């Protein structure tokens with residue numbers, strides 16, 4: 010099999026799996042934290058309960074850590090969230106950088122529903 014065909018196959022597998030998670034057909038990444046619920050996973054990998062309040066739909070329980078808390082972006086900075094999923098980190102980054110900053114979320118899986126509060130934060134930035 011040539012390398013491009015193989016790479017496209019892998020991309021297709023990733024899109025298919027995250028698409029199924031985003032549609033609610035399956036859940037989580039299978040990392041086995043606690044009961045495996047999105048909330049338990051998120052709290053277990055470093056998000057705070059305050060981070061998650063009101064943006065439950067943006068938490069797909071797929072992260073490997075809480076990058077915005079670790080990176081601590083400052084007011085006015087620009088953040089690129091590559092592989093943003095439903096927008097959990099883009100939302101937290103937007104809160105940190107404020108109206109003078111900029112956040113761009115990019116995801117290759119179509120059909121990932123962006124949490125409504127996240128979408129409204131981008132329409133009327135903090």
Ligand SMILES: C[S@@+](CC[C@H](N)C(=O)[O-])C[C@H]1O[C@@H](n2cnc3c(N)ncnc32)[C@H](O)[C@@H]1O
Pocket residue numbers: 023024027067068069070071072073091092093094095096097098115116117118121
């Ligand atoms: C583990 S999930 C994390 C989603 C989100 N950051 C979160 O914490 O809930 C990885 C995401 O990255 C996306 N992704 C993977 N490779 C990508 C690429 N090369 N370009 C854009 N998105 C990508 C997938 O579609 C998936 O939504």
